[in-house]
Amino acid sequence: MLSITDISIRLAGRLLIDQSTVQIPPGARVGLVGRNGTGKSTLFKAIRGELSLESGSISLPPRWRVGSLAQEAPSGPESLIEVVLRADLERDALLRESETADDPDRIAEIQTRLVDIDAHSAPARAAAILSGLGFSAADQARACSEFSGGWRMRVALAATLFAAPDLLLLDEPTNYLDLEGTLWLEDHLAHYPRTVIVISHDRDLLETSVDQILHLDRGRLTLYRGGYSSFEEQRATREMLDAKAVKRQEAERARLQAFVERFKAKASKARQAQSRVKMLERMKPIAALVTQDVREITFPAPERLLSPPIIAVDNASVGYDPAQPVLNRVTLRIDNDDRVALLGSNGNGKSTLVKLLAGRLAPFSGKVTRADKLSIAYFAQHQLDELDETGSPYTHVRKLMAEAPESKVRARAGAIGFSGKAADTLVKSLSGGEKARLLLGLATFFGPNMIILDEPTNHLDIDSRAALAEAINEFPGAVIMVSHDRYLIEACADRLWVVADKTVKTYDGDLDDYRRMILSSRSGAAARETDRTQVTEKTERPRGDNRRNALKQKITAAEAEIARITEIIAKIDGALSLPDIFTRDPKQAAQLSKARANAADALARAEEQWLEASTLYDEVAG
Incomplete structure (x- = not known):
């Protein structure tokens, strides 16, 4: 315990x-x-x-x-x-x-x-x-x-x-x-x-x-x-009871204090008044509920809604090397009020897709059509490192409102969660959650038509995540989100897209269906098939997995294991070969026999792994 x-x-x-x-x-x-x-x-x-x-x-x-x-x-x-x-x-x-x-x-x-x-x-x-x-199995063999x-x-x-x-x-x-x-x-x-x-x-x-x-x-x-x-539920009940208890105690204190004030000067009541003074001294204060309201998160609305679709992608391929595109045959449409969550393992191309949508990557082939004057806000966790550590929320807002008077800059800093002295706190002194709030406010500063959120909940506590979900639902524009927070996805997304197998597909089930599929695939044969087709990205994961090298490493590891177990078996056999081992110490002989049987089983498994890897290596090598 x-x-x-x-x-x-x-x-x-x-x-x-x-x-x-x-x-x-x-x-x-x-x-x-x-x-x-x-x-x-x-x-x-x-x-x-x-x-x-x-x-x-x-x-x-x-x-x-x-x-x-x-x-x-x-x-x-x-x-x-x-x-x-x-x-x-x-x-x-x-x-x-x-x-x-x-x-x-x-x-x-x-x-x-x-x-x-x-x-x-x-x-x-x-x-x-x-x-x-x-x-994947190949990843596990890499350095x-x-x-x-x-x-x-x-x-x-x-x-x-x-x-x-x-x-x-x-x-x-x-x-x-x-x-x-x-x-x-x-x-x-x-x-x-x-x-x-x-x-x-x-x-x-x-x-x-x-x-x-x-x-x-x-x-x-x-x-x-x-x-x-x-x-x-339990906490809400407890706090309600605590609040009632505080009120009862305050009323009792007021009653006792009134009695003391009224009768402390009268000799006939002096003893009773002194008794009540002692009761007041012994009365342990009940901690009153301290309200800790969460600052809301708001996204400025765009000046006007654009004619749909705001983005249309037709049979596009995209990536970092034209010879090896990360995504192929991507066809999709985004409208003004869409709430889309991107699913798929890291390395499958989610970040590549959002960079395509944000205009940070051009397609190798196909077509991407964007509405005229489309404004896109892009938030990603790595951007936290781009904040000026020696600056403050006020100085960051001031850069975006260079000609505005002091009062308006202060008001806008307050609108994104940094009012009063908080606006002058150095960025290096802010918590991770405060930095995320600042970055969200700066990214959406000018009222975008579409917001792309890449893992926005890291560093946010539970109540702040709820505030983020509310802000997303109240925002009139489109939102594309990549998140490991299931609560946020379920609270906000009305469409699910799976990025896998070098393309993007609509997922018709809900997150419960997706969870069952993931757990099943990662615990069985489907996981190996997913690993085989998994795509890597240049900026997120090492590229160019060499299957031959991975198999070679597995063969080498299996050979080392075979040699190690063979040496152990030889030592056990040497001990068992002692002429009087079974009569002198039958218990030890039994332990050695059991150990040899287990080692033999391990040797058989290692040899099977070596054979499987060698066969695959020969097939890949041609």
Whole structure:
């Protein structure tokens, strides 16, 4: 059990958690929620022992392993599968020791323990996790250093999940995932066999993957049973009762104070008045509900609606190399009031499509027709890095209103969420959510006819995501969105387009249908077919997957595994060949025999993998 007892945490002079106590039982799946900046990540640091407590204690069972996502993405010449396999430190250490151990007793212990932890199935388990997070079989054999930072963070997540710690701490794990990877992770966490605490602003993950909600609010931790919807209902009821209790207490205070004021000067009533003074002193104040209204998000309406369609694409191909287009035969139409969500794994071409729609990429062939005077706003997470860190929201708005008077610039800064002193805060001091709000306001500043939103919910808390959904629904123009947030898609999109197999198709089902399809494909043979046809993009994923090289790497890895297991079997056979082993120590002999049988099974699997990869290599090589 994770026991958090009367803890207080202060950071940079600010009290984040104040004398809070909570008990989390083994096997619980907990969603940690709260506004940005309340101290959720700080609590994780305290649980990991990286931060000192001002008071109180945090205790774990002595043998529990605590795992969390690495802060830095792995990078190096090792293949993805090797990086993930090494996350199981015990298995890795046992395998290394098995290569040098020559004592029969120790060999038996090592092989028995490897059987106990199901070590020989580890490569299959690691491959399944990598596949679920969007890596094809060919990707898994490639060097980690070949992938971009975002993809390497997925590898770090895969390694953390594979290690299967007793306490799994995940801080916004979907930030590096597409919708497909998020759907897989939701399902994986829902079946995680040990204790997990996940910080997330994703309503669907909190609804489907956890069975308790830990709420951090105004420095206090409160544990609620059930998913996010149940939490919202329980919290609303609790706050209503608290508000009534505050009113009752205020009325009682007023009554006692009136009695004291009336009779404190009368000798006959002095004792009763003094008694009521003591009652007032003992009356512990009930924390009144502090309203934390979320600043709304608004998108300026375009000056006028254009004649439909505002964009028509006819049989277009587009990409970065005319010889290898990312998308082919794209035909689609966008009207004024369309709300379109783009589905499909990262690397399939969603960003390429939105760049085509935004006019940032010209088609190699086909035709793109845009309405006259069409204005498009484009928001993408990478643009956060383009903000001037030394500037403020006011200076960014001022650049867009160079001739406007001070009052109008201040008013416009306030309209996008930065009123008063907030407008003069340096960008480098803004939170991720505040930067996203600023960028949204700047991107849509002049009232566009169409807004393209590429992962707009990263860094936004749950309430801000709801405000974004409301802004999208109230906007009179068209909206194209790429998002891993299922809540946002379901709340706003009325059309779904799937970007896959080098083209774009309308998806007639809903997100529940799509979720079932994704989970089925990534856990079975359909995943391999998807991997085979997956398209890579120049700016998001390394291009030019060489299937021959990937197969060659698999052959080399299988050959190394065959050699390693063969050496282990030779050592076991040497121990079993001792003349008196069966009479002197029958228990040890039985362990060695069992270890040899398991090693023989592992050898057969490695040989089968080698044969399969060699056959495919010969076919590809021609």
